[in-house]
Amino acid sequence: MKNVLIFGLAGMLLLAACASTPGGEGMEVKDYWARAGMMDGNSAAYMVIVNYTDTDDGLVGVSSDAVDAVEIHLSQMGADGIMQMTKQEKIDLPAGTELELKPGSYHVMLIGLKEELKAGDEITLTLHFQTHEDITLTVPVKDAADMGGSGMDGHNTMP
Numbered sequence: 001m002k003n004v005l006i007f008g009l010a011g012m013l014l015l016a017a018c019a020s021t022p023g024g025e026g027m028e029v030k031d032y033w034a035r036a037g038m039m040d041g042n043s044a045a046y047m048v049i050v051n052y053t054d055t056d057d058g059l060v061g062v063s064s065d066a067v068d069a070v071e072i073h074l075s076q077m078g079a080d081g082i083m084q085m086t087k088q089e090k091i092d093l094p095a096g097t098e099l100e101l102k103p104g105s106y107h108v109m110l111i112g113l114k115e116e117l118k119a120g121d122e123i124t125l126t127l128h129f130q131t132h133e134d135i136t137l138t139v140p141v142k143d144a145a146d147m148g149g150s151g152m153d154g155h156n157t158m159p
């Protein structure tokens with residue numbers, strides 16, 4: 001009787017351990033959104049990428065039909081106090097780490113919008129990784145003000 005109870009308990013603990021494994025598996029992209037923008041202007045997309053795989057990986061490119069070109073950028077405060085954006089060939093995604101693309105930091109730069117992007121619209125983005133297969137996302141468009149973002153990336157003024 002006592003043994004049965006112990007086995008039962010062990011089984012339950014095992015199940016609990018499996019269920020509480022944090023997050024998911026593979027390469028997970030979440031919390032993605034794109035900033036509203038004018039036709040022919042620029043915009044940006046933001047997201048969180050979690051690498052649950054055992055392989056060190058990297059984000060090496062993004063493509064979209066909604067714009068003329070897509071680049072991976074990093075916004076940084078320059079020595080002169082002016083926010084500057086630099087193009088990144090790759091952002092590292094070591095195994096087991098999380099990468100946040102957000103206003104004022106890493107972002108997906110959307111260059112030359114083919115149509116105006118308004119809150120409630122959606123665009124398709126395809127992420128390209130060093131190792132993992134492509135991930136295609138349907139990204140909702142939101143007003144940056146609603147997301148607590150400011151114009152700090154300078155996306156509306158950059159050529």
Ligand SMILES: [Cu+2]
Nearest residue numbers: 073085107109
């Ligand atoms: Cu940018």
